[in-house]
Amino acid sequence: MIPLLLILIPVVSALLTFFLKTGNTAKNWALIASTATLLVVLFALCPLCKLEFDVAWLPVLGSRFSLSMDGLSKMLVLLTGISFPIVFASTYNNNYKQPNAFYGLMLLTQAGLIGVFLASDCLLFYFFWELALIPVYFLCSIWGGEKRIAVTFKFFIYTFLGSLLMLVGILYLYFQTPDQSFAIKSFYALKLSLTQQNIAFWLFFIAFAIKMPIFPLHTWQPDAYEQSPTAVTMILSGVMVKMGIYAVVRWLIPIFPLATVKYADIIIIASVIGMIYASLIAIKQDDIKRLVAYSSIAHIGLMSAVLFSMKSIGWNGVMIQMFNHGINVIGLWIVADAVENKLGTRKFSELGGLAQKAPVLATLLVVLAFANVALPLTNAFVGEFLMFNGLFQYNFWIAGVAGISIILGAVYTLNMVQKIFYGQLAPATQNALEIKGNIQFVLIILVLVIIGFGVYPQPMIDLTKQIHP
Amino acid sequence: MNAIILSALCGVVMMFSGILLKNKSAIKYVAIAALLVLIIGNLFQFYSIYTVDIDSKGLLSFNRTGLFFNTIIFIATLFYFILSGSDIERVGNDVAEYFALIFFVLCGVTVLTSFNGLLMFFVGIEILSIPLYILTGSDKRNLKSNEASLKYFLMGSFSTGILLMGITLVYGATGSFGLQSSIIKSSVTGIESAGILAPVGLVLIFISMCFKVSAAPFHFWAPDVYDGAPSVFTSFMATIVKASGFFAFIKLFAAKSADFGPGPAWQLILYVIIVITLLIGNITAVFQQSIKRMLAYSSIAQAGFMLFALYNTNDFTKDGILLYTAAYSFATIGIFSILTKMEDYSLDGYNGLSKAHPVLAFTNTVFFLSLSGIPLTAGFFAKYYMLASSIKAGGTISLVIIAVLFAAVSVYYYFKVIQAMYFKEGSAQTNTPITSGFKVGLIVLAAIIILLGILPTALLSFYYF
Numbered sequence: 058m059i060p061l062l063l064i065l066i067p068v069v070s071a072l073l074t075f076f077l078k079t080g081n082t083a084k085n086w087a088l089i090a091s092t093a094t095l096l097v098v099l100f101a102l103c104p105l106c107k108l109e110f111d112v113a114w115l116p117v118l119g120s121r122f123s124l125s126m127d128g129l130s131k132m133l134v135l136l137t138g139i140s141f142p143i144v145f146a147s148t149y150n151n152n153y154k155q156p157n158a159f160y161g162l163m164l165l166t167q168a169g170l171i172g173v174f175l176a177s178d179c180l181l182f183y184f185f186w187e188l189a190l191i192p193v194y195f196l197c198s199i200w201g202g203e204k205r206i207a208v209t210f211k212f213f214i215y216t217f218l219g220s221l222l223m224l225v226g227i228l229y230l231y232f233q234t235p236d237q238s239f240a241i242k243s244f245y246a247l248k249l250s251l252t253q254q255n256i257a258f259w260l261f262f263i264a265f266a267i268k269m270p271i272f273p274l275h276t277w278q279p280d281a282y283e284q285s286p287t288a289v290t291m292i293l294s295g296v297m298v299k300m301g302i303y304a305v306v307r308w309l310i311p312i313f314p315l316a317t318v319k320y321a322d323i324i325i326i327a328s329v330i331g332m333i334y335a336s337l338i339a340i341k342q343d344d345i346k347r348l349v350a351y352s353s354i355a356h357i358g359l360m361s362a363v364l365f366s367m368k369s370i371g372w373n374g375v376m377i378q379m380f381n382h383g384i385n386v387i388g389l390w391i392v393a394d395a396v397e398n399k400l401g402t403r404k405f406s407e408l409g410g411l412a413q414k415a416p417v418l419a420t421l422l423v424v425l426a427f428a429n430v431a432l433p434l435t436n437a438f439v440g441e442f443l444m445f446n447g448l449f450q451y452n453f454w455i456a457g458v459a460g461i462s463i464i465l466g467a468v469y470t471l472n473m474v475q476k477i478f479y480g481q482l483a484p485a486t487q488n489a490l491e492i493k494g495n496i497q498f499v500l501i502i503l504v505l506v507i508i509g510f511g512v513y514p515q516p517m518i519d520l521t522k523q524i525h526p
Numbered sequence: 527m528n529a530i531i532l533s534a535l536c537g538v539v540m541m542f543s544g545i546l547l548k549n550k551s552a553i554k555y556v557a558i559a560a561l562l563v564l565i566i567g568n569l570f571q572f573y574s575i576y577t578v579d580i581d582s583k584g585l586l587s588f589n590r591t592g593l594f595f596n597t598i599i600f601i602a603t604l605f606y607f608i609l610s611g612s613d614i615e616r617v618g619n620d621v622a623e624y625f626a627l628i629f630f631v632l633c634g635v636t637v638l639t640s641f642n643g644l645l646m647f648f649v650g651i652e653i654l655s656i657p658l659y660i661l662t663g664s665d666k667r668n669l670k671s672n673e674a675s676l677k678y679f680l681m682g683s684f685s686t687g688i689l690l691m692g693i694t695l696v697y698g699a700t701g702s703f704g705l706q707s708s709i710i711k712s713s714v715t716g717i718e719s720a721g722i723l724a725p726v727g728l729v730l731i732f733i734s735m736c737f738k739v740s741a742a743p744f745h746f747w748a749p750d751v752y753d754g755a756p757s758v759f760t761s762f763m764a765t766i767v768k769a770s771g772f773f774a775f776i777k778l779f780a781a782k783s784a785d786f787g788p789g790p791a792w793q794l795i796l797y798v799i800i801v802i803t804l805l806i807g808n809i810t811a812v813f814q815q816s817i818k819r820m821l822a823y824s825s826i827a828q829a830g831f832m833l834f835a836l837y838n839t840n841d842f843t844k845d846g847i848l849l850y851t852a853a854y855s856f857a858t859i860g861i862f863s864i865l866t867k868m869e870d871y872s873l874d875g876y877n878g879l880s881k882a883h884p885v886l887a888f889t890n891t892v893f894f895l896s897l898s899g900i901p902l903t904a905g906f907f908a909k910y911y912m913l914a915s916s917i918k919a920g921g922t923i924s925l926v927i928i929a930v931l932f933a934a935v936s937v938y939y940y941f942k943v944i945q946a947m948y949f950k951e952g953s954a955q956t957n958t959p960i961t962s963g964f965k966v967g968l969i970v971l972a973a974i975i976i977l978l979g980i981l982p983t984a985l986l987s988f989y990y991f
Contacts, residue, residue, distance in 0.1 A: 183901065
């Protein structure tokens with residue numbers, strides 16, 4: 058019942074939101090609904106809950122509406138659950154035209170995301186995969202920046218093409234199952250020959266690689282992040298890219314073990330190239346949003362490299378890092394948004410010395426920046442440590458090259474902090490004010506989570522062990 | 527048999543209603559009432575409650591699939607009358623005749639769903655086609671409409687000639703108009719063969735049918751005719767007529783395809799036709815500025831998908847073509863009903879429609895999402911069944927991947943309209959005031975499409991139970 062609630066609350070509240078009239082009601086209602094979802098998620102974390110739900114949906118096709126929740130799902134559902142109230146709270150002061158549509162679509166996205174993380178039926182998974190995409194398309198296209206229409210269209214076509222290829226793969230597997238079923242158990246039980254795996258592997262992988270995104274399929278991402286309204290960017294980079302990684306862990310590798318081993322090297326090398334490439338570009342950026350976007354590509358590249366190295370310790374690291382990266386990157390976006398809203402620019406070259414005017418913001422950003430470069434005592438450290446541990450077991454040289462990206466990460470992150478917050482007071486920052494109220498509150502919560510899990514990461518490590526594929 | 531008799535009678539009734547009734551709207555309501563009678567009559571036969579039984583000497587045979595297909599087509603026509611009826615009134619003065627012709631087309635459809643031999647097949651095709659030539663040219667003072675009508679008539683006559691030629695050859699080879707396969711096991715060599723006449727005849731029939739359903743490379747008439755005909759009738763031609771053509775095509779070749787000889791050669795022809803149809807339909811649609819013309823090309827592209835049902839015949843195919851017909855016809859009828867209300871048919875004419883008419887913009891979005899095959903709309907399951915039937919047969923995954931790539935291309939031009947309606951500023955204008963009845967009709971249609979997208983089995987359960 059609980060998994061069903063997790064999807065129903067956002068869906069129902071989204072549909073209601075569409076019919077709300079005035080602006081602030083929609084805002085408050087979305088905040089309440091997402092907080093309610095968060096409470097249910099927290100309740101689901103307690104060990105006694107029954108976390109399965111299964112009813113007939115399309116019996117003729119062999120598909121069931123079946124949801125289940127293990128450690129991996131819990132981790133990501135928790136991330137989704139936390140992200141939405143935080144996003145709503147931190148952007149509370151932003152006023153959108155047609156707020157009811159905006160918040161309704163946001164909640165629909167949440168339903169899609171949670172559904173992706175819970176579905177244990179492949180056709181259902183596909184449905185939620187698309188449900189998460191369509192509202193985002195409208196969100197970015199209506200409320201985005203200047204070049205939004207073209208950029209979002211590119212993003213949409215990219216991901217939709219990936220999904221269609223995945224659909225072909227799903228159908229292909231479906232007809233291989235002896236009982237003609239989409240259930241994850243039937244898919245796991247498939248005994249595919251290497252030739253069969255080779256084809257189907259790529260059909261699935263391209264969809265996931267576009268979503269993550271892995272080099273060279275990443276080209277939609279920086280533009281989409283830059284042009285989307287910040288609330289959507291937070292969801293895109295904080296939660297949505299995790300769909301790709303989650304899908305690899307949940308579906309791709311268990312179903313195609315042989316093909317995974319065969320193509321692991323290619324994918325790992327592409328991922329590592331992507332990391333270095335994105336880090337180098339990030340160093341050159343003059344815009345906070347683009348910097349965070351490229352930094353995000355670098356982080357995701359590391360996760361995908363570690364995933365395909367197939368070492369269990371690395372996998373634990375990836376799972377922890379999925380959560381932590383989500384938290385950290387949302388924090389960075391909040392800061393970027395705060396800076397842009399207050400000063401009207403996101404360019405480093407026009408900013409400087411903000412710490413003199415907004416010391417609290419500066420302190421909080423420094424913690425976030427440390428977390429972004431995975432310093433010890435921040436949450437990201439444990440994850441990255443485990444990940445590199447796994448990667449070293451796989452191949453020393455690849456791990457070495459991947460390690461360079463950590464150094465590069467420190468370069469661009471600290472460079473950003475320095476240029477915006479320290480040094481000469483720039484003209485644009487003359488009249489800056491300290492952050493207050495909701496933004497301060499949200500950032501403090503995030504920083505507490507970062508430090509909390511940095512000092513005591515054991516609960517997360519425990520969660521990663523509750524996986525039963 | 528009920529539907530054949532009733533549809534012909536309804537046509538006659540409509541002709542006379544033009545003499546008796548002077549009020550144009552009254553004629554529309556008579557047409558809707560006649561259509562309801564037709565639906566009920568057809569359902570009577572579907573549920574074996576009461577059937578007018580006339581011995582057709584084996585020329586016609588009625589099965590559940592055909593009758594169910596009739597029902598879908600009639601319901602689509604009902605929506606068409608409700609949504610676009612007032613636009614039919616505006617085409618010209620002979621409103622009753624237009625409705626009568628539409629009923630005669632429906633009569634052709636009912637023959638095509640129940641033929642039991644090439645003879646009735648031909649008769650059905652002709653009953654279906656001839657009223658369309660007239661409807662295409664119904665906007666008498668418009669040169670484009672005249673041109674389209676003449677073009678359609680000439681090209682259609684050629685293809686009918688080819689069809690007749692093919693039927694003759696098949697008849698010559700087998701000595702019968704029946705649907706049974708003409709493969710004969712030679713008593714001397716023991717090799718199964720059908721001789722040369724039957725395959726050649728079938729290829730001719732095949733070409734002629736490709737023409738009727740506007741599959742490339744026999745599609746050239748379609749964009750001009752669809753563009754030139756009054757928009758209301760384009761809507762009818764692109765949906766109901768086209769789907770019926772497909773149904774007959776599939777029904778004929780499911781029975782006859784063995785005559786081509788062993789599988790590969792026949793499948794190769796279709797493979798090439800499907801790829802060309804998808805290519806030409808989708809790529810050309812991308813460059814259209816007029817929504818009406820874009821829809822003409824998109825209907826060619828959709829034909830490429832429907833041809834999948836011909837490529838592999840298994841239990842998915844039958845469900846697939848029923849679902850595809852419903853999904854495609856409902857969505858396209860909705861889109862055209864909005865299009866005919868628009869002042870400007872170009873893409874820019876839709877700019878800012880969401881502000882001026884939110885209901886129209888929203889339902890139009892649902893229709894376009896369905897045509898692109900986005901999940902949670904009927905179009906998804908329509909495409910799903912087509913792809914599934916092909917993958918199930920095995921060995922043709924390359925064709926499926928090509929189809930999927932083109933489906934992604936189709937998103938490009940369908941979403942252009944959504945972008946215009948929602949993301950661009952502008953003042954989209956309608957040429958007539960939008961009534962609330964029209965809005966309700968659109969909402970019901972959109973709701974059906976979403977319902978079919980969540981539970982496609984809701985439609986098919988009527989068929990199976």
